[in-house]
Amino acid sequence: MEHRAAIVGAGHTRFGVLDEGPRRLVGSAIDLAVASVDRGFDRAGLDAAYLATIGFGGWQIGNSSAMLAEEAGAPGVPAVRVENACASGGFALHQAVRAVASGSAELALVVGVEKMTDVSNARRRFWLGVSGDTAWERQAGLTFAGVYGMIASRYLDLYRAPREALAEVAVKNHANGALNPNAHFRKAVTREQSAAAPRVADPLGVLDCCPVSDGAAALIVTSPAAARRFTDTPVWIDGIGAGSDRLAVQEREEPSRFDASSRAAEAALRDAGWERKGISFLELHDCFTIAELLALEDLGFAGRGTAAALTLSGATRRDGALPVNPDGGLKAKGHPIGATGVSQAHEVFLQLRGAAGPRQIPGATRALTHNVGGAGATAAVTLFSGG
Amino acid sequence: MEHRAAIVGAGHTRFGVLDEGPRRLVGSAIDLAVASVDRGFDRAGLDAAYLATIGFGGWQIGNSSAMLAEEAGAPGVPAVRVENACASGGFALHQAVRAVASGSAELALVVGVEKMTDVSNARRRFWLGVSGDTAWERQAGLTFAGVYGMIASRYLDLYRAPREALAEVAVKNHANGALNPNAHFRKAVTREQSAAAPRVADPLGVLDCCPVSDGAAALIVTSPAAARRFTDTPVWIDGIGAGSDRLAVQEREEPSRFDASSRAAEAALRDAGWERKGISFLELHDCFTIAELLALEDLGFAGRGTAAALTLSGATRRDGALPVNPDGGLKAKGHPIGATGVSQAHEVFLQLRGAAGPRQIPGATRALTHNVGGAGATAAVTLFSGG
Numbered sequence: 051m052e053h054r055a056a057i058v059g060a061g062h063t064r065f066g067v068l069d070e071g072p073r074r075l076v077g078s079a080i081d082l083a084v085a086s087v088d089r090g091f092d093r094a095g096l097d098a099a100y101l102a103t104i105g106f107g108g109w110q111i112g113n114s115s116a117m118l119a120e121e122a123g124a125p126g127v128p129a130v131r132v133e134n135a136c137a138s139g140g141f142a143l144h145q146a147v148r149a150v151a152s153g154s155a156e157l158a159l160v161v162g163v164e165k166m167t168d169v170s171n172a173r174r175r176f177w178l179g180v181s182g183d184t185a186w187e188r189q190a191g192l193t194f195a196g197v198y199g200m201i202a203s204r205y206l207d208l209y210r211a212p213r214e215a216l217a218e219v220a221v222k223n224h225a226n227g228a229l230n231p232n233a234h235f236r237k238a239v240t241r242e243q244s245a246a247a248p249r250v251a252d253p254l255g256v257l258d259c260c261p262v263s264d265g266a267a268a269l270i271v272t273s274p275a276a277a278r279r280f281t282d283t284p285v286w287i288d289g290i291g292a293g294s295d296r297l298a299v300q301e302r303e304e305p306s307r308f309d310a311s312s313r314a315a316e317a318a319l320r321d322a323g324w325e326r327k328g329i330s331f332l333e334l335h336d337c338f339t340i341a342e343l344l345a346l347e348d349l350g351f352a353g354r355g356t357a358a359a360l361t362l363s364g365a366t367r368r369d370g371a372l373p374v375n376p377d378g379g380l381k382a383k384g385h386p387i388g389a390t391g392v393s394q395a396h397e398v399f400l401q402l403r404g405a406a407g408p409r410q411i412p413g414a415t416r417a418l419t420h421n422v423g424g425a426g427a428t429a430a431v432t433l434f435s436g437g
Numbered sequence: 438m439e440h441r442a443a444i445v446g447a448g449h450t451r452f453g454v455l456d457e458g459p460r461r462l463v464g465s466a467i468d469l470a471v472a473s474v475d476r477g478f479d480r481a482g483l484d485a486a487y488l489a490t491i492g493f494g495g496w497q498i499g500n501s502s503a504m505l506a507e508e509a510g511a512p513g514v515p516a517v518r519v520e521n522a523c524a525s526g527g528f529a530l531h532q533a534v535r536a537v538a539s540g541s542a543e544l545a546l547v548v549g550v551e552k553m554t555d556v557s558n559a560r561r562r563f564w565l566g567v568s569g570d571t572a573w574e575r576q577a578g579l580t581f582a583g584v585y586g587m588i589a590s591r592y593l594d595l596y597r598a599p600r601e602a603l604a605e606v607a608v609k610n611h612a613n614g615a616l617n618p619n620a621h622f623r624k625a626v627t628r629e630q631s632a633a634a635p636r637v638a639d640p641l642g643v644l645d646c647c648p649v650s651d652g653a654a655a656l657i658v659t660s661p662a663a664a665r666r667f668t669d670t671p672v673w674i675d676g677i678g679a680g681s682d683r684l685a686v687q688e689r690e691e692p693s694r695f696d697a698s699s700r701a702a703e704a705a706l707r708d709a710g711w712e713r714k715g716i717s718f719l720e721l722h723d724c725f726t727i728a729e730l731l732a733l734e735d736l737g738f739a740g741r742g743t744a745a746a747l748t749l750s751g752a753t754r755r756d757g758a759l760p761v762n763p764d765g766g767l768k769a770k771g772h773p774i775g776a777t778g779v780s781q782a783h784e785v786f787l788q789l790r791g792a793a794g795p796r797q798i799p800g801a802t803r804a805l806t807h808n809v810g811g812a813g814a815t816a817a818v819t820l821f822s823g824g
Binding site for chain 2: 054104108109111112115116120125128129130133145149151153184290291292294295296310314317321423424427430
């Protein structure tokens with residue numbers, strides 16, 4: 051099997067309500083990533099850099115990738131901003147993989163960042179509907195939680211699924227997040243607390259929603275051939291795949307199905323020549339609890355309508371047969387938009403090197419990350435091996 | 438020499454003050470690009486799509502690449518938005534080149550678009566300083582024309598260069614634009630008119646500034662191996678290179694020099710294994726007339742301080758030794774921000790196939806495009822062969 055690229059370093063700030071601005075967050079994530087490289091790293095050797103951000107905080111209007119080059123301490127490095135809403139990080143990683151796989155770069159930096167708190171109310175209003183369709187959804191007053199609330203209603207009704215499955219996603223991911231020192235929320239919750247939480251967009255309560263977080267994550271990506279110059283234990287990227295769907299949910303055949311995710315997974319599995327059954331754990335895009343159930347089905351790890359039962363069985367817990375979101379997921383770890391897809395790969399980097407501490411999944415050798423833009427309009431899936 | 442990628446189709450809307458919105462502009466450019474492919478094109482065969490836009494018009498906040506997939510008639514295709522301010526188009530093209538060169542895609546679509554007129558005054562104010570540094574320049578009230586005005590003052594003073602050289606850039610590019618049916622301005626101007634034009638930011642007058650335009654351009658990019666399925670006369674991409682610089686001009690050693698452009702050119706020439714002397718013509722990023730002089734020097738086609746004399750000699754006219762901007766450049770053709778880098782490649786596609794009509798450069802076989810983000814903070818250079 052041919053590797054597409056390697057990750058030889060990864061860094062991650064805390065996610066949460068932070069004092070630091072976006073420049074500082076980017077710089078911190080890069081410094082941590084650089085410090086994690088075992089040997090031989092030189093910032094002057096970088097020949098590609100990718101910044102994933104929607105620019106929520108408005109800190110640099112346009113051309114913010116030049117700031118990334120500055121903060122990387124390599125102000126001449128070619129830098130590109132990638133924006134696919136909440137999937138910006140996953141897509142930025144894919145561009146870096148293609149840069150090194152094409153031979154036109156050897157050492158690349160990928161950074162995702164978002165500053166979402168401590169911004170003006172006008173800006174919050176402007177952005178908080180960002181990820182859906184502007185013409186049909188946002189301008190009609192439909193919030194992002196509202197879209198997912200309708201999707202959840204549809205799902206629970208279509209499959210006669212119990213609402214407890216949503217609560218179980220929150221319980222599981224909070225339990226995992228409690229073991230992640232970078233997580234926004236580090237406290238366990240119960241199904242009862244989830245059920246009793248204030249409703250945001252029925253049937254979703256506040257414990258079904260990811261928080262609004264600040265944070266950044268960084269990856270150092272090399273060509274497969276160059277990886278061992280930097281470490282004896284690279285984490286390999288073996289497949290990438292992506293897909294799109296109609297921007298507006300109303301224009302799709304079935305709202306409780308994200309075809310973009312299915313397309314992304316099929317393409318990634320084909321790219322890697324993998325089957326699902328060898329994959330040790332999943333990092334799924336659980337911006338709302340319902341999204342984790344959808345993802346299990348869209349990616350083919352559960353049959354249609356069966357993700358609720360699978361989740362309630364405990365199979366997706368850290369000690370289950372198919373652990374999902376050992377880092378706490380977007381739900382508990384937080385969701386600084388541009389950072390999320392990069393953060394998922396950071397967790398894989400730790401897990402596949404046996405360095406995830408108390409949340410380590412024993413014997414993990416293969417992982418999948420899944421990053422969604424908007425309510426399923428774009429999706430990126432990446433396959434990793436190591437260990 | 439190894440080709441990196443091929444262009445087998447290209448489309449271009451008119452640039453100017455247009456009635457169409459961004460979706461319609463994108464759709465039109467794609468339709469024209471598809472119609473230009475000689476044979477065998479099927480939208481369902483697309484396996485990568487790149488959208489270059491800053492989203493000036495605010496028509497879709499976040500995830501606008503999903504709209505590209507819809508307008509391409511391939512709603513499942515992996516789609517990515519690239520934003521590097523005015524260099525978005527050039528950088529989007531580079532990502533497509535890497536996608537096909539890495540073997541992870543075979544047939545890619547690149548579209549650049551901007552809707553800049555017929556938007557609210559608030560939005561115009563928000564965006565018109567977009568391309569510079571937000572913290573040091575924009576928030577201090579420095580406009581984009583202001584930055585380039587100071588750069589022009591510095592250049593003219595440093596090299597005792599005559600202001601007539603700026604006027605000659607406008608005269609030449611307007612003469613070329615008059616022959617381009619897609620150009621925003623299709624009228625010739627004289628040096629006298631340029632000198633007498635109202636000042637915008639001294640020494641730059643209104644005829645030294647590119648207009649605010651709507652428009653879109655599209656390219657169909659394939660792997661070198663796949664190109665001849667679609668045409669007998671592909672235009673090859675033989676080298677890509679990019680570079681960055683400090684975001685704020687004040688933090689650079691010398692404001693009349695864009696090191697990002699130099700880095701991009703050196704990288705592209707190295708990638709292609711080319712020397713400058715075989716290049717038939719240049720598409721340079723002349724957002725202001727001074728920028729064309731800077732680019733000639735930054736890219737190594739004129740010594741420091743000599744671009745003014747070279748330009749006044751007529752060498753950069755369409756019938757000169759080194760034609761620059763045969764399509765009229767940003768100056769006369771217009772500058773719908775995300776579309777510009779894609780539009781430059783469209784002109785190369787026509788010229789290297791001998792299809793540029795009355796503005797054809799006889800015997801053109803190699804071309805260079807140069808696309809700048811902000812006041813020189815990012816730059817992308819691409820090298821093409823054909824003919």
